[in-house]
Amino acid sequence: MGKNAVEELPYAIVPDGSVTTPAGFRAGGLHCGLKKTTRFDLGAIVCEVPATAAAVYTTNVFQAAPLQVTRESIAQEGKLQAVLVNSGNANACTGKQGEEDAYRMRSALAQRLGIAEHYVAVASTGVIGELLKMDRVLAGVESLPAKLTDQDSGAEDFCQAILTTDLVKKECCVQVRVDGNIVTIAGAAKGSGMIHPNMATMLAFMTTDAEIEREPLQRLLGQTTDVTFNMITVDGDTSTNDMLVAMASGLAGNNKLHEGHPDWPAFAAAFRRVCEHLAQAIARDGEGATKLIEVNVSGAETEEGARAIAKTVIGSSLVKSAVFGADANWGRIIAAVGRSGVPVDPETVDIRIGDIVMLEQSRPIPFDEEAALEYLKGQTVVIHVDLHMGQGEATAWGCDLTYDYVRINAAYRT
Numbered sequence: 001m002g003k004n005a006v007e008e009l010p011y012a013i014v015p016d017g018s019v020t021t022p023a024g025f026r027a028g029g030l031h032c033g034l035k036k037t038t039r040f041d042l043g044a045i046v047c048e049v050p051a052t053a054a055a056v057y058t059t060n061v062f063q064a065a066p067l068q069v070t071r072e073s074i075a076q077e078g079k080l081q082a083v084l085v086n087s088g089n090a091n092a093c094t095g096k097q098g099e100e101d102a103y104r105m106r107s108a109l110a111q112r113l114g115i116a117e118h119y120v121a122v123a124s125t126g127v128i129g130e131l132l133k134m135d136r137v138l139a140g141v142e143s144l145p146a147k148l149t150d151q152d153s154g155a156e157d158f159c160q161a162i163l164t165t166d167l168v169k170k171e172c173c174v175q176v177r178v179d180g181n182i183v184t185i186a187g188a189a190k191g192s193g194m195i196h197p198n199m200a201t202m203l204a205f206m207t208t209d210a211e212i213e214r215e216p217l218q219r220l221l222g223q224t225t226d227v228t229f230n231m232i233t234v235d236g237d238t239s240t241n242d243m244l245v246a247m248a249s250g251l252a253g254n255n256k257l258h259e260g261h262p263d264w265p266a267f268a269a270a271f272r273r274v275c276e277h278l279a280q281a282i283a284r285d286g287e288g289a290t291k292l293i294e295v296n297v298s299g300a301e302t303e304e305g306a307r308a309i310a311k312t313v314i315g316s317s318l319v320k321s322a323v324f325g326a327d328a329n330w331g332r333i334i335a336a337v338g339r340s341g342v343p344v345d346p347e348t349v350d351i352r353i354g355d356i357v358m359l360e361q362s363r364p365i366p367f368d369e370e371a372a373l374e375y376l377k378g379q380t381v382v383i384h385v386d387l388h389m390g391q392g393e394a395t396a397w398g399c400d401l402t403y404d405y406v407r408i409n410a411a412y413r414t
Helices: 067-078 094-115 136-149 152-161 214-227 264-282 304-313 319-326 328-336 369-376 403-410
Strands: 027-032 042-055 080-091 120-127 170-178 183-191 203-208 243-248 292-302 348-351 356-360 379-386 392-399
Touching: 027 136, 027 152, 042 067, 042 136, 042 152, 042 203, 042 214, 067 080, 067 094, 067 120, 067 214, 067 403, 080 094, 080 136, 080 152, 080 203, 094 120, 094 136, 120 243, 152 170, 152 264, 170 264, 183 264, 203 264, 203 356, 214 243, 214 264, 264 292, 264 356, 264 392, 292 304, 304 319, 304 328, 304 379, 304 392, 319 328, 328 348, 328 356, 356 369, 369 403
Parallel strands: 080 120, 203 243, 292 379
Antiparallel strands: 027 042, 042 080, 042 243, 170 183, 183 203, 292 392, 348 356, 348 379
């Protein structure tokens, strides 16, 4: 499928799509010298028109300076035309100087592009507590516009520029029909460590050419985040920096989207698909990870309860370690369920790992240990928990806990 491929289903995945596939967007990246290697460390996404914008932010009390700048930018008109991102330095816990540097980044790109300062968002990721090398950043900003393109190469360079300990880039693109027009939704993200479900625990950027009002976009972003990015965990740590920003150029030619629009359900489903793909990609690429873990909880009294249980299981170091070791230790799973803080009937819990039933009505069921071992050796492990108490259900994603996670984080700064 190319740029104009949409199936009869609510949406279609565009395998070769990127954040520059929606109409009106360019992207690019370069190496400005913040990283000790020659990997790209400065990137931008730019829209040819002021785009409707929405964002959600980390819940960490210590919030990095770029978040303040981005909040202020969006608050003025609810629009953005560019987002500037650096990796290698978080510009977090850097005091007044850090704030000034974040504003200088915004001002520099705005001047270089010839747009209003409040049309620029800023994001940073990397080491906490070190001041940015602003001479290098500003030199990079000066060169960045020449790197911007609506071709795949620009999106590729941007994806590379936002990575830290990530091993792979993370992107997704889908298309959906709205008022008979093809609307494209795309996203790019980074995240590998310091990932825990208290949005936003990574950097993610979404672009779409849909015409949409800001308030519905903000509501959709928040609701979708709750069931995607807020349902992943790698290590239980919530970042100081990270955020999810969505920009809508409005160039697809559809009538303005809102919750009452007849094509809203299809658009919302497509929007969720992008977020879910990026969330899973972050979990799969967790620092040192060898396996993606998915936890499905059903039969809870409420959806909120199901989410809390799924998060607790996926965040359990003991569960994650057992999956790494291919140990079918269901006792660690039920222990996590029981400490989740959600009311659970201790007599009615079922647990499956893959298709292998291990617990039924809270009683052990004999199972084939060899078959379980082979299943747990796979790259994706799915755990099912049924509480038999109600209709609430939820899914969370995470990864195994490996020796490499300790190695990577023991020397993160060096």
